[in-house]
Amino acid sequence: MTQSITTVDLTGDPRRRRKERRVRAIFLAAGLASIAISALIIVALSGEAWRFISQVDPAALFTVGWFPRRGLYDIPTLIIATVLIAGIGMLVAVPLGLGAAAYLSEYASPRARRRLKPTLEILAGIPSVVLGFWALTFISPEIVQRVFTSAKPFTMMAAGLGVGVLITPLIATVSEDAMRAVPTSLREASYGLGASRSTTVRSVVFPASLSGVVASLILALSRAMGETMIVFMAAGAVGGALRTFNPLEPGQTMTAAVASLATGSDQVAGEGLAFQSLFFVGLLLFLITLSLNSISNRLVRRYRNRY
Amino acid sequence: MSITTRSNKEATRREVDRAIRSGGGDWRPLAFQGLLLLALITSFGILVVLLTDIVTNAWPTIQARGFSFVTDGLSLNPETAGVFTGIIGSVIIASIVALLAFPIGISAAVYLEEYAPDNRRTRFVDTTVRNLAGVPSIVYGLLGLAMFVPLVRMIGLGGSTGGKNILAAGITMAALVLPIVIITSIEAIRSVPATIREAGFGVGATQWEVIRSHVMPSALPGILTGTVLTLARAFGETAPLLVIGVATGYFAPAGDASILDRLTGPYTALPVIVFSWSRQTQAAFADTLAPAAIVVLLIVLFLLNGAAIWLRNRAEKRW
Numbered sequence: 001m002t003q004s005i006t007t008v009d010l011t012g013d014p015r016r017r018r019k020e021r022r023v024r025a026i027f028l029a030a031g032l033a034s035i036a037i038s039a040l041i042i043v044a045l046s047g048e049a050w051r052f053i054s055q056v057d058p059a060a061l062f063t064v065g066w067f068p069r070r071g072l073y074d075i076p077t078l079i080i081a082t083v084l085i086a087g088i089g090m091l092v093a094v095p096l097g098l099g100a101a102a103y104l105s106e107y108a109s110p111r112a113r114r115r116l117k118p119t120l121e122i123l124a125g126i127p128s129v130v131l132g133f134w135a136l137t138f139i140s141p142e143i144v145q146r147v148f149t150s151a152k153p154f155t156m157m158a159a160g161l162g163v164g165v166l167i168t169p170l171i172a173t174v175s176e177d178a179m180r181a182v183p184t185s186l187r188e189a190s191y192g193l194g195a196s197r198s199t200t201v202r203s204v205v206f207p208a209s210l211s212g213v214v215a216s217l218i219l220a221l222s223r224a225m226g227e228t229m230i231v232f233m234a235a236g237a238v239g240g241a242l243r244t245f246n247p248l249e250p251g252q253t254m255t256a257a258v259a260s261l262a263t264g265s266d267q268v269a270g271e272g273l274a275f276q277s278l279f280f281v282g283l284l285l286f287l288i289t290l291s292l293n294s295i296s297n298r299l300v301r302r303y304r305n306r307y
Numbered sequence: 308m309s310i311t312t313r314s315n316k317e318a319t320r321r322e323v324d325r326a327i328r329s330g331g332g333d334w335r336p337l338a339f340q341g342l343l344l345l346a347l348i349t350s351f352g353i354l355v356v357l358l359t360d361i362v363t364n365a366w367p368t369i370q371a372r373g374f375s376f377v378t379d380g381l382s383l384n385p386e387t388a389g390v391f392t393g394i395i396g397s398v399i400i401a402s403i404v405a406l407l408a409f410p411i412g413i414s415a416a417v418y419l420e421e422y423a424p425d426n427r428r429t430r431f432v433d434t435t436v437r438n439l440a441g442v443p444s445i446v447y448g449l450l451g452l453a454m455f456v457p458l459v460r461m462i463g464l465g466g467s468t469g470g471k472n473i474l475a476a477g478i479t480m481a482a483l484v485l486p487i488v489i490i491t492s493i494e495a496i497r498s499v500p501a502t503i504r505e506a507g508f509g510v511g512a513t514q515w516e517v518i519r520s521h522v523m524p525s526a527l528p529g530i531l532t533g534t535v536l537t538l539a540r541a542f543g544e545t546a547p548l549l550v551i552g553v554a555t556g557y558f559a560p561a562g563d564a565s566i567l568d569r570l571t572g573p574y575t576a577l578p579v580i581v582f583s584w585s586r587q588t589q590a591a592f593a594d595t596l597a598p599a600a601i602v603v604l605l606i607v608l609f610l611l612n613g614a615a616i617w618l619r620n621r622a623e624k625r626w
Contacts, residue, residue, distance in 0.1 A: 016513055023515040024422055030414030031423065034436050034489060037482050041446065044453035099346020107340055108347075116347075122612050123354050125536075127543030129578040130361070130601050133585050137593070138360050165357070168350050198336035219441070226443025228546035233585060255445050255546070262448070262550040282449040286442060293441035297434065 045283040052276035066252055067240035068261060068274040077243040078281065081156060081251035085231055086224035088160025088247060089167055093220060097171025098213065105179035106201050117173065124169035132233035135162030140234060148248055154236025156251040162230040167220040174219060178212020179205055215299035222292035226285065228255040254285045365598035376599055381575070383557050385591035390600050393577040396473060397542050400576060403477025404484055404541045409534055412488025420496040421518055440486040448550025451479030456551055466571020471552030473574040479547055484537045491533025495526040532618040539611040545578040555583040577604050
């Protein structure tokens, strides 16, 4: 009467198993799409970038400025402007972002935090074209030109301040996450030793969240260097720029160089290697931000693992 | 000798007293807290100044034009120029993004979370996705220029723009947001506890059956939150569109143009209109029309963000 159960009974309906395999294959293909995109980016950029670097006169890479339509491809001009603008942005955003993060995480009441954090996230969602417009029409005339009366309407200073506004909420939200991830027991231990709240924040919470905080700063730096619209609209220098360290001069970053070449009247046809130079600059930017992001991701993983 | 000892005792007592009262008359902790608060207030203050400035400048246009500013198309005349063309463009781009990036992105997240074994290859894919999310948007513009514009031309949809049309823009934007869709979907799927899956497996369901009937219903609100935020991103991006040849000047399709002609012809998007008006030579465009376009753009984004926050609050399920 008793019937023994065999493995055939347990493996289930072959139709169900076939369907299972098909579904799995579909999901796998979707997973591979992301890899395909990164491969496409590298192929798309490096082909033309190689053509540029192999055909360009090496002397043209280190001249006095970036004027691709005249055959002058001074890469340092772009790098100096990129670092300068990102640096000004960080000078504004680091104290504001970290201060806001520490207050939200350590001092604000839970209710206030629930209201304020989404607002910060909305601030982080303001499109860069809006901040670019505002940097051009408000920051430049109302702040930069008032403080520095000699400043022109288009300056790297105005663009840098605009970039600072852009990355402040990014630093604030990511750092706040890192500070909140510090276990309460560490704070309690500090209070138990008689430390005040400010001492606890400075000597316990901050060091414990350091890797997350640093990750947020690197992420912000990468965003600042990759930001296009603010710089393109507020730093001026459409068509080209002279090499300068003066933030009160117009300047062109790597991103703005790509954007302005691409929106020129002849639409990335240009002369000589102008079209190829776009991809070389793009590849450079890709590699810089990629390395910054991987450092940041690694740091985030480290603090996630610790607590 | 004894006097010194007493004064030392006094000093010690004062020190201990001060330490116990956590600072007592010490102003430094308060100043520290004040500085942090100042940073927070400044961050929000900037937002307030920005919004006030934009709305003040936009007010004359909003008052004079009312809703017709939203329903009028591009024009060289500041009296009649509106943002309708841009809204249509942005909606089409967002639709292509939804059609391409959402199914691929959510499926990729399901694969990475539910199917993929935890090995080197999976971690490599995971790292790649996270790094892709941080690639500057303008690089995606270059990708579109080198790959998707020729692709659209190759499949015969180049139209009058030779591939620099809204189809290429939609594909480029889909590639841009794909990593973000994957990451937010992974977070949502990961928050579904293993016990829910085990319940499904326990009654003999296959992996796909567990995903469809157990994981997805629980993860869906979280995934939706992510996708709505992604749409907001697609609505606000400008730089990649500039690289792949969005129209920054005036254009108008012929009155009798077919839908295909319109889709493959010149196009613009809402944030691109802000950019192109800010560079117009006629002062009215930069002075008040561009701020008014920003107001429209921000309203769309705030609505999308509001929807996402609402979804997130609904999704916050305690297991």
